[in-house]
Amino acid sequence: MSYFDAASSLPLHPVARQALLASLDEGWADPARLHREGRRARLLLDAARETAADAVGCRPDELSFTTSGTRALHTGVAGAAAGRRRAGRRLVVSAVEHSAVLHAAAAHRAAGGEVTEVGVDRTGRVDAEAYARALAAGNGTGGGVALACLQSANHEVGTVQPVAEVAAACREAGVPLLVDAAQSLGRQAVPEGWSLLAGSAHKWGGPPGVGLLVVRKGTRFAAPPPVDEREAGRAPGFENVPAVVAAAASLRAARAEAEAEGARLRALVDRIRARVPELVPDVEVVGDPVRRLPHLVTFSCLYVDGEALLHALDRAGFSVSSGSSCTSSTLTPSHVLKAMRVLSEGNVRVSLPPGTDAAEVDRFLEVLPEAVRSVRAHLGAPAGSGAPAAEAEETSAGVTVDALGRLCPAPVIELARAIGGVPVGGVVTVLADDEAARLDIPAWCEMRGHDYLGAEGTAYRVRRRD
Amino acid sequence: MSYFDAASSLPLHPVARQALLASLDEGWADPARLHREGRRARLLLDAARETAADAVGCRPDELSFTTSGTRALHTGVAGAAAGRRRAGRRLVVSAVEHSAVLHAAAAHRAAGGEVTEVGVDRTGRVDAEAYARALAAGNGTGGGVALACLQSANHEVGTVQPVAEVAAACREAGVPLLVDAAQSLGRQAVPEGWSLLAGSAHKWGGPPGVGLLVVRKGTRFAAPPPVDEREAGRAPGFENVPAVVAAAASLRAARAEAEAEGARLRALVDRIRARVPELVPDVEVVGDPVRRLPHLVTFSCLYVDGEALLHALDRAGFSVSSGSSCTSSTLTPSHVLKAMRVLSEGNVRVSLPPGTDAAEVDRFLEVLPEAVRSVRAHLGAPAGSGAPAAEAEETSAGVTVDALGRLCPAPVIELARAIGGVPVGGVVTVLADDEAARLDIPAWCEMRGHDYLGAEGTAYRVRRRD
Known part of the structure; x- marks a missing residue:
């Protein structure tokens, strides 16, 4: 079995597993309590915060642990928008943000705010100049921008976004920038210039149940109520100390390994990008070929049902994901592929976990053509015959x-x-x-x-x- | 060392530990994915939901896993209030609810809603008739009640609330009742009659990071946005499958042991209730002596700084908590003791974890008098001398x-x-x-x-x- 869906979730990094086991024994108590079990949990929590802050490049008191990356994004968007209410009620987001950002933006709109979506090109990359224009539009007309959001890299097609350029435009416009770094935090350095940053531990080999929300000192922020005294008033509820300790330890470990492992996986992905169109007819490889995450590649196959292809690959021993509508309960195709205006049918995302070896990738390239062929045959896809359909x-x-x-x-x-x-x-x-x-x-x-x-x-x- | 702060958090139940370790390997993938790792996680999640639903006495599709008990309460209050907006904008809560309920109520008030607090007697128990009157007040005047909230038992003094009577009054009034069962779910059966129920896994020996929110079929509910497709749209963010599996397994285990263990702990707590006033002068034992949680007792010592007493007991090997203002960062005394109109100074809550043995309790009763005496001596408390103070x-x-x-x-x-x-x-x-x-x-x-x-x-x- 080869698990090629790293962008969804990674199994626990060995460092995370070890840290989790140790801190289940040491960190189960309430860190807000004054007794020794509470103080021990508090020490672990403080140490984890320092480790994570060091990895992210922020001060420990700027970083709150949330219960998921989704929650970090929901709270980050709502808190920054509320903190900047006087500056304006408009959010600027890219059209290819994670659904957590788009859901938060939809909630903002439902509560009377405005949302401007900045489109992308056919590689899924935001145009920094178009983004800057969106920041400027409406200024002085009461439609001031409260917050801008941009992912570090896209979760479906791997395209890296021009964060530094957009950050510069935000600075120019005096608008805070929230960067969703979920896809890159364990893999690549985060560009400077953000005011808020969000991440998700299970994407870098940490346990589920931990997200990061970093709010730079000086950023206006009013966490959505109700809150409590936990995590600087930004993440209510009992802290999950063992998971937080494991998340911080594995973030450090993942980042230490990232450069070497990234180079290795980049070569494997280059191989998939080059070989798939040679091996499979009627395929479109999508996403930026160069400015991309090292471990992720997405392609779409004409005349293929994405869900059927996913099952065929699963039977052949490969776990991948798909942004085709066929696989989604909502029956609408991926909003990312839609914004890119590229084919969504027969869509396959391959995202390699650390440690993937070349033989697994070779084997994938061996089984893919037959998997596609069998799905096409089953659906009665055209094989060059061009015979008119019965219904015509x-x-x-x-x-x-x-x-x-x-x-x-x-x-x-x-x-x-x-x-x-x-x-x-x-x-x-x-x-x-x-x-x-x-x-x-x-x-x-x-x-x-x-x-x-x-x-x-x-x-x-x-x-x-x- | 004796840990007597079970009401804050329990160490992992052995069953939870075992289930967690197994499902870290089996349940780390995204249960929304169609590949085999995702399907395996989905199977674990579904089985955990059935186990938890069986323990709670509900249908699996009525139960959502949240990231904490606090989050379950926040979402439960907001979702039920929003779902019943047309019926009215008033919440009825007891004055001694957990702060998570009171914070949710405060957020409701800040958003234009109304909140009626029902007081308690000196034992901390809600008067069911007063509660029924609060439900009736304002009916027909546009101040209709959207939701009523009542804890199963109080977290600070252990008093069990008249849930069945209040549930009957709610049914009569056509108002849904949310029961916060955090303190009792692993210890006692939950009375019937609730429409929504909340719980917290780390209180019954499950891992941190898991809460339960149960919404009975037919209860109007509109989860506060943003939401996503997870957990029936009631708990956004990646599911923490390993922790959920551990939570469900330990809930079943705790409830299987609850009756026998509860009887044993009840006798130990009776001993503390009887002996403390004999051993320590100027003590008030608070909470209902009979209608109470089996494992929890609270008392307050005149002329004592609660934080100093907590530290003295900690040095003597006992971990307890305190509702005295002295220990709180907010410098206001516990809202529970305040609502009961009982002494808050020198407050100590003893809550026994399962497995506490009689010798530990005897040893606590041995060290307590000297701990109190030493704090009083340090503070210059009166020892019957009655000499006027220098400042008089x-x-x-x-x-x-x-x-x-x-x-x-x-x-x-x-x-x-x-x-x-x-x-x-x-x-x-x-x-x-x-x-x-x-x-x-x-x-x-x-x-x-x-x-x-x-x-x-x-x-x-x-x-x-x-």
Whole structure:
């Protein structure tokens, strides 16, 4: 078995395991109590805070332990927005932030605030100048910006964001910047210039149940109520000292190993990026090829159901994740792929845990083509035959394919089959009500070199170019 | 060393430890993922939910795991209040709820809601009829009650609350009842009749980082945003599967042992309740002597600084906690003792963990008198001499003692020394600005049989009776 879903969660780092076991015995008491068990827990908590602060590059009293990275982001966004209420009620976020940031932004909007989303290019990278313009817009009109949010690197496609440039623009505009460093904290240095920083321990090999929220001295902050006296009033509830100790110890360990391990994994990912398009037809590798996390690569396979491919790979011994709508309970495709305007169907994210060896990657490259082929065969995907689909109906206006009620990737498969039945310049209309079609039909046209003419309701029109 | 602060936190139950270790290896992955590591984590999470639901007496889909008991209460109060917004904006809570409930109520009030606090008697017990009247008040005037909150038993004095009676009144009034069962869930059955229930794993020997929030089917509930898809939308953030598994396993184990162990601890606590007033002069044992938690007893010692006594006991090998203002960073005495209108100075809470043996309790009863004596001697407490204090100033209106700027228990010590210097019927005025004096001077009068005449600002007047 090869676990290639490091970006979701990592197994416990050996250092974390050791620290957790020791502090289960030493750190179970309430650190707010004055008796010896309480004082012992307090000492462990203080030491963990110093270790984590040292790893992050902040003062210990700037760092609060939360119960998850999600909670750190929720509290960070709400607290900074409330602290800056007088400056304005607008948040600026990138369109590809983690859902925890977008949920916090949605709650801010529901409470009467405004949210500006900054888009990304086809690699998933934010344009720092567009971000700076978003910071400036609305200034002096009462729509002042309370807070800006930017991830250090994207969790789905690995693209590293221009944090330093955006931080400079924020400084210029006098707006605090919250950096979601969940994907990079155990892997890479965090660029300077942030006012708030969030992280999640189980992403670097620490235990679940621990997040970090760092608020730089001088940043206005009013934690969302109710709060209590724990963690500087920023994370209510009994401190989880054993897990916090394990989280801090493993953060230090992960960062000590990060440079060497990152270089090694980067080479393995380069190999996947280069080989997958050679081995599998009709694949789009997405994300920035250079400015990216060392261990993560994402690609999408035409005419493939992401969930079916995930299961096929699972049977072959590989655990990966997918941003295809097919795998999501909400039936909308990944907001990241959507913002990038790239194909979402048959999407696979490979994220390598530390210690992955080259033989595992080679084996993955061996089994992938057959896994994709079997899913395509099962779905009846076009194999160059171009035979019109049974459902196609030819009229004077061209061919219409009815894929209403059918889920991704069926609409694109039907489109691909139908396009062979019309002459160059002819038009295929696809009727599709799966949300993913809105993303995947234009993406397919882009990949295949056909003209996407647009959609009216559930009718998508495509003109054959060659 | 004897750890007698079980009500704060318990060390890991052996069953919890074993379950935690096993599930660190098996349950570290994201239970929302479809690969085998994710499915394994999901199976563990589902099984833990069934175990916990069975222990609590609810359906698995009614139970969400939160990151702490505090978070369960915060979310429970906010979610039920939001779900019942149309019924009214008023919360009814007892005055002796855990601070997590009171903080949630304060947040509700700050957001425009109303809060009615129901008082308690001198044992800390809520009057069910007074509670029922509070539910009725304001009905039909737009001040309808959204939610009622009542603890199963008090965390500071152990008094068990009349949950069944209050639940009946809530049912009558059509108001959901949230029961904070944190102190009793691993020790006693929870009375029926609640709509929402909260608990905290580290109180029953589970790991820190896990709380329970149960919302009965049919209870209107709108979790405070932001939320995500985790835990039925009631507890955002990555699930802490290993800790949840350990929490559920230890809840079952603790409840299986509870009856026998409770009877044993009840006898030990009876012994403390009976012996302490015999061994230590000027002590008040507080809380209901019968309707109480089996393992918990609280008493207050006149002329004693609670923090100093706690340290003296710590040096003698006993870890206890204290609700005296002296030990609190906020410098206000425990809101529970305040609501009970009992002495707060020299307050000690003894709460026995499972497995405490009789010899430990005997040893505690041996060392306590000397610990109290040494603190009193250090503070110059009256030993029956009744010599007037140096600061006392005699006028025609009686004796005035200036204790301004001095912390508890100094004002009461000065009062006790001065009262011997006035004739029967004479009046002592104590000038004191420590917040605890407002509670402790009347409580001292009650204990000593003198007449408390009231306070004007910082001047407290007491008439000697005999």
